Amino acid sequence: MSETLDHIASAARTDAPPAILLDKVNKWYGALHVLRDVSLNVALGERVVVCGPSGSGKSTMIRCINRLETHQEGTIKVNGIELSDDLKALDDIRREVGMVFQSFNLFPHLTILENCTLAPIWVRRMPKKEAEELAMHYLTRVRIPEQAKKYPGQLSGGQQQRVAIARALCMKPKIMLFDEPTSALDPEMIKEVLDTMVGLAETGMTMICVTHEMGFARQVADRVVFMDRGEIVEIGEPNHLFENPQTERLKTFLSQILRGH
Amino acid sequence: MSQTTIDPRSLRAPPRRPLRLSWSDERVRAIVWQVLVVGIIGAIVWWLWSNTVHNLEVRRIATGFGFLGREAGLPIAENLIPYSPTDTYFRALLIGLLNTLKVAVVGIVLATVFGTLIGIARLSKNWLLSKIAGVYIEVIRDLPLLLQLLFWYAILQGLPGPRQALHPVGGVFLSNRGLKLPWIEWQDAHSYALLAFALGALFTWFYRRDAIRKRILDGRPRPVWPVALGCLLVLPVAIWAAAGAPWTVDWPELRGFNFRGGLNMSPEYFALLLGLTTYTAGFIAEIVRAGILAVPHGQWEAAQALGLRPGQVLKQVVLPQALRVIIPPMTSQYLNITKNSSLAVAIGYQDIVSIANTTLNQTGQAIEGIAIIMLVYLSISLSISLFMNWYNARIALVER
Numbered sequence: 001m002s003e004t005l006d007h008i009a010s011a012a013r014t015d016a017p018p019a020i021l022l023d024k025v026n027k028w029y030g031a032l033h034v035l036r037d038v039s040l041n042v043a044l045g046e047r048v049v050v051c052g053p054s055g056s057g058k059s060t061m062i063r064c065i066n067r068l069e070t071h072q073e074g075t076i077k078v079n080g081i082e083l084s085d086d087l088k089a090l091d092d093i094r095r096e097v098g099m100v101f102q103s104f105n106l107f108p109h110l111t112i113l114e115n116c117t118l119a120p121i122w123v124r125r126m127p128k129k130e131a132e133e134l135a136m137h138y139l140t141r142v143r144i145p146e147q148a149k150k151y152p153g154q155l156s157g158g159q160q161q162r163v164a165i166a167r168a169l170c171m172k173p174k175i176m177l178f179d180e181p182t183s184a185l186d187p188e189m190i191k192e193v194l195d196t197m198v199g200l201a202e203t204g205m206t207m208i209c210v211t212h213e214m215g216f217a218r219q220v221a222d223r224v225v226f227m228d229r230g231e232i233v234e235i236g237e238p239n240h241l242f243e244n245p246q247t248e249r250l251k252t253f254l255s256q257i258l259r260g261h
Numbered sequence: 262m263s264q265t266t267i268d269p270r271s272l273r274a275p276p277r278r279p280l281r282l283s284w285s286d287e288r289v290r291a292i293v294w295q296v297l298v299v300g301i302i303g304a305i306v307w308w309l310w311s312n313t314v315h316n317l318e319v320r321r322i323a324t325g326f327g328f329l330g331r332e333a334g335l336p337i338a339e340n341l342i343p344y345s346p347t348d349t350y351f352r353a354l355l356i357g358l359l360n361t362l363k364v365a366v367v368g369i370v371l372a373t374v375f376g377t378l379i380g381i382a383r384l385s386k387n388w389l390l391s392k393i394a395g396v397y398i399e400v401i402r403d404l405p406l407l408l409q410l411l412f413w414y415a416i417l418q419g420l421p422g423p424r425q426a427l428h429p430v431g432g433v434f435l436s437n438r439g440l441k442l443p444w445i446e447w448q449d450a451h452s453y454a455l456l457a458f459a460l461g462a463l464f465t466w467f468y469r470r471d472a473i474r475k476r477i478l479d480g481r482p483r484p485v486w487p488v489a490l491g492c493l494l495v496l497p498v499a500i501w502a503a504a505g506a507p508w509t510v511d512w513p514e515l516r517g518f519n520f521r522g523g524l525n526m527s528p529e530y531f532a533l534l535l536g537l538t539t540y541t542a543g544f545i546a547e548i549v550r551a552g553i554l555a556v557p558h559g560q561w562e563a564a565q566a567l568g569l570r571p572g573q574v575l576k577q578v579v580l581p582q583a584l585r586v587i588i589p590p591m592t593s594q595y596l597n598i599t600k601n602s603s604l605a606v607a608i609g610y611q612d613i614v615s616i617a618n619t620t621l622n623q624t625g626q627a628i629e630g631i632a633i634i635m636l637v638y639l640s641i642s643l644s645i646s647l648f649m650n651w652y653n654a655r656i657a658l659v660e661r
Contacts, residue, residue: 066566095568099563122577
């Protein structure tokens with residue numbers, strides 16, 4: 001395990017400033033200690049997959065990165081900006097970090113196109129025409145431009161999740177966070193969303209993805225983070241991590257995941 | 262995504278099912294029941310009508326609305342438009358209608374504002390604030406409105422007399438004769454300034470809407486405040502100054518046993534407004550809270566993650582969805598305020614019910630009097646419903 005941790009340390013040294021830096025982050029829900037001394041560096045352009053049993057704190061960790069949750073101890077820096085109570089810094093960070101949720105969270109009262117142009121118009125102050133062109137560009141990239149005039153409720157789950165990805169991309173984020181993006185989908189729709197994410201990874205986007213899709217992790221991830229009970233237990237390259245689990249906890253987890261598939 | 266094309270052969274009308282004359286046929290039963298119900302209701306109406314006409318003939322009571330043109334001879338304490346007891350019943354009833362509208366309209370506005378604030382306070386993370394709001398809602402909703410009205414009226418009656426009136430700030434007097442406020446002596450210059458202000462507000466509103474629309478189109482922000490400052494402050498003040506800048510304040514003064522001058526709010530109106538507002542605000546608070554809670558938390562999170570500020574999240578994402586839940590029950594509350602204002606009769610505020618009752622006693626035209634009351638409430642209620650339904654349709658979700 002110390003070997004894998006050295007690997008991150010060296011990665012952090014060679015690359016200039018990390019896109020995301022978590023240093024000894026701690027968080028409690030009441031008395032429940034949900035993040036314990038979590039430290040992680042993600043370099044620009046790096047793809048990280050986070051896995052672990054439910055309740056291990058993986059969602060909480062990535063939700064701390066754009067402050068949908070607040071951490072109580074430790075440091076989180078995104079693009080060199082530290083997350084604090086400073087609202088200006090928070091604005092700057094949220095503009096650079098896109099997020100995709102398990103339950104899509106599209107805005108049901110807006111069309112697909114309006115879902116995508118809302119933030120560019122109101123946050124980036126982009127002219128409507130330009131925002132719409134941008135939205136159509138990304139909707140084409142997730143392969144659903146013909147749905148632009150429809151409402152979210154008229155789309156399938158897989159289509160909705162691809163719209164959610166396009167909506168986040170319209171803010172031209174430098175970093176994308178995925179919080180179990182395929183967990184709420186039927187099996188036949190998982191692939192279309194994963195394909196979209198693979199395509200995004202190929203563009204060199206910095207990504208942190210919470211998922212149990214091990215095939216996706218092998219194909220795309222530079223590193224896999226295994227979390228359990230609020231701690232990062234193991235970090236490593238996907239093949240290395242999956243084939244040589246160092247801890248009992250990861251071995252158990254992997255056997256459960258493989259049995260499930 | 263495959264585009265579904267329609268096979269032209271499938272474009273034919275649905276088959277017509279012939280009506281089978283049998284009691285087991287669903288449609289035959291439906292028709293029989295409907296004919297039966299209409300027949301029974303028609304019979305009841307005819308029976309009531311013929312009975313009434315017969316009784317009126319036996320008792321030699323003249324029917325019709327001719328009495329409306331006769332002199333009323335009934336004193337009214339509060340009137341928005343000039344009135345004296347020598348005026349007709351029609352004008353007296355009109356005063357009553359205006360008094361009802363005065364309490365209903367002001368009540369609707371105040372209850373909406375207070376109710377919304379209390380509803381948001383109950384959702385607040387501040388423990389004390391949310392508990393206070395919770396206790397308020399429970400207490401107010403659990404006591405009968407009539408009791409609350411009598412309570413407020415009793416409190417206002419328990420205030421000291423005019424000579425010992427409470428006097429918190431210069432010119433303000435609170436006594437058992439009501440609330441007295443200083444007021445400027447109204448002149449034409451003030452009317453012109455007020456008109457300019459109203460037009461200015463309208464213009465500012467349209468200008469702001471247009472500025473936002475253009476901002477969305479080309480991304481260039483257009484500040485609204487210079488226009489607002491000019492239209493809402495500079496122009497009205499300039500007009501007032503040009504008209505000679507009259508400024509005489511009419512201070513309420515104690516003369517004998519009561520006050521003279523100033524602006525007056527009677528204890529009856531004050532108690533009714535207070536009771537209706539606080540009562541309905543309790544219900545509106547719960548409606549607002551339910552509406553905001555009906556919007557999933559994920560909507561907040563998604564909008565914030567996109568970089569929208571809390572105000573923008575509320576305006577662009579949460580409110581449009583919450584209003585769809587809030588508007589229909591809100592309509593019911595507005596109707597309730599209007600109809601509950603008829604409890605005015607219990608504390609002596611002269612609304613339409615009170616004046617129509619007196620009219621009815623003096624003229625003996627019971628049926629006409631009740632008909633007028635019913636017509637008035639029906640008209641007000643339908644107007645509120647129509648407006649709210651129109652607004653609801655405007656903000657409704659297009660498709661889900």
